[in-house]
Amino acid sequence: MSRDLPAPPGGRPDTLSAVPRQRRPRWAAPDPVDQLAERHREFIAAAVHPDEIxxxxxxxxMSDDRTRERYGCRNSFALAEELYERVERAHPEPSGPAPDPWRIGLLGCLLRGVVFALPGLAYVLGAPLLAGPGDGSGLPAGTVPLLAGALCGWMWNQGLAHRAYSWLGLGDRDACRRALAGGAPVGALLCTAVARLAAGDGDPGAVFFAAGEACYLGAATVLLVLGRERALLYSLSPMTAGALFALVQPVPVWARLSLLAGSLAAVVLLAAREVAPAVRQLRPGSVTLLAASDGAEEKDRVSPRLAASLPYAFFGLGIGVLVLYAAVGDVIAHEGRGSVATPAAVALTLSMGPAEWLLYRFRSGGLAGLRATSTPGAFWRATTVTLVQCMACYLASLLILAHATAALWPGAPRLDAVHFAGLLLLGAVLWTGLLLQSFGAVLGAAAVCCATALTQTVALAAYPGDPHAVGLLVYGGAATLQATLVCGLLGRATAHR
Structure with a gap:
């Protein structure tokens, strides 16, 4: 049906006047338009445009003839406009509780934190591979190649995980598996090569250990991206039990290596099984079938840009350097005894579970603030309160974990106020960086963290000493910068999507 009637001779469609309605006295029958409005009041009140009516x-x-005869309107569109004006807007709230996509269980986040921390126990079992005189910096034998391989692995796998998650966001799980199947082995080879170069002519045991570490990081990335945390936890159980036993009783070298190799093999096999379905599609003979099934959709498929994953990779590198400096500070304070799996590093790693859950809680609080406030200033104040609460909870959990790991760690050095202050500032840098990353401002977080890591490296090279004292100043500056960036985004509703 068209909006207007045919034009009369010499006239225009939009000049056709409606049939005038006579004024009704109070004793007369109700207006039919009012009756119609009352009959459909709920629908009309919720309409956002007269065309819906x-x-x-x-x-x-409702025909145009009936509209003119009964309601005195030109057509149904004119009647709809009349009804739209007579009924006040009243958009109903959705029934039931408001949807909150940011709700997540605490237990699952704590499980991920444990999974992140358990590989640190491998250094306890791998101590025979790292035997030998310490280097000139006071670190245990093999520390430098291990750190070099670990940093390379964190950087590579952070970028790989972002690319895989990007494919998942596009709904293409097979492409996610193919990205992981290709990226994880390449990353393991790259990390092994970096560790080999850092070792030079010595430390063959450390290079061997670093190769296993690189394979684990790649396989664990596959399992974590695909949501197989429990399978990863079960695979690490033998190594975990052996490491805990080795803390109190001597364990033969062959048993140590067997436990390490067994857990590593289990993790790698599980990761291979997860990506196998997508890899099988690329075998000769199945590529044609895959292309035929995609058809014309292949041309329209949006592929994530490789450059979009680079900030996440550099963010992983910057955070990795800062965490390793905290661990190295513990080793130096312990006069070169032990390994890089120190109480500070373990506490920071375990705190990733509460950090993840509190990030979700903050995003949930931001969504609630959007619904409960009506001005930008009120929304900014509401999200600021939520931010302070979540940050305080995270730092409190980190402090508790630091005290617990220092008390339970065999022969751990005594932690003073400077140590704890530096650890809390580093935790603030870590959590605000993750928050910026969730806001989509990962470039700023990566720039601050990498600049902080570079500053600490230069400061320690120019003024050798206690890394904790240097870190206290460096972490404080980084935490202030990132907190400023976060505060600038708190009032933007688009940042809370």
Whole structure:
């Protein structure tokens, strides 16, 4: 049905006047338009445009002739505009609780934190591979190649995980598996090569250990991206039990290596099984079938840009350097005894579970603030309160974990106020960086963390000493910068999507 009637001779469609309605006295019958408005009041009040009402009228069989004769309007569109003006807007709230996509269970986040921390126990079992005189910096034998391989692995796998998650966000799980199947082995080879170069002519045991570490990081990335945390935890159980036993009783070298190799093999096999379905599609003979099934959709498929994953990779590198400096500070304070799996590093790693859960809680609080406030200033104040609460909870959990690991760690050095202050500032840098990353401002977080890591490296090279004292100043500056970036984004509703 068209909006207007055919034009009369010499006239225009939009100049056709409606049939005038006579004024009704109070004793007369009610206005039919009012009756119609009352009958459909709920629908009309929720309409955002008169055309919605016109569609309802037409679906009820309302013709233009009936509209003119009964309601005195030119057509159903004019009647719809009249009804839209007579009924006040009243958009109903959705029934039931408001949807919150940021709700997540605490237990799952704590499980991920444990999974992140358990590989640190491998250094306890791998101590025979790292035997030998310490280097000139006071670190245990093999520390430098291990750190070099670990940093390379964190950087590579952070970028790989972002690319895989990007494919998942596009709904293409097979492409995610193919990205992981190709990226994880390449990353393991790259990390092994970096560790070999850092070792030079010595430390063959450390290079061997670093190769296993690189394979584990790649396989664990596959399992974590695909949501197989429990399978990863079960695979690490033998190594975990052996390491805990080795802390109190001597364990033969062959048993140590067997436990390490067994857990590593289990993790790698599980990761291979997860990506196998997508890899099988690329075998000769199945590529044609895959292309035929995609058809014309292949041309329209949006592929994540490789450059989009680079900030995440550099963010992983910057955070990795800062965490390793905290661990190295513990080793130096312990006069070169032990390994890089120190109480500070373990506490920071375990705290990733509460950090993840509190990030979700903050995003949930931001969504609630959007619904409960009506001005940008009120929304900024509401999200600021939520931010302070979540940050305080994270730092409190980190402090508790630091005290617990220092108390339970065999022969751990005594932690003073400077040590704890530096650890809390580093935790603030870590959590605000993750928050910026969730806001989509990962470039700023990566720039601050990498600049902080470079500053600490230069400061320690120029003024050798206690890394904790240097870190206290460096972490404080980085935490202030990132907190400023976060505060600038708190009032933007688009940052809380």
């Amino acid at each position: 016109a569609a309802l009228l037409e679906s009820d069989g």
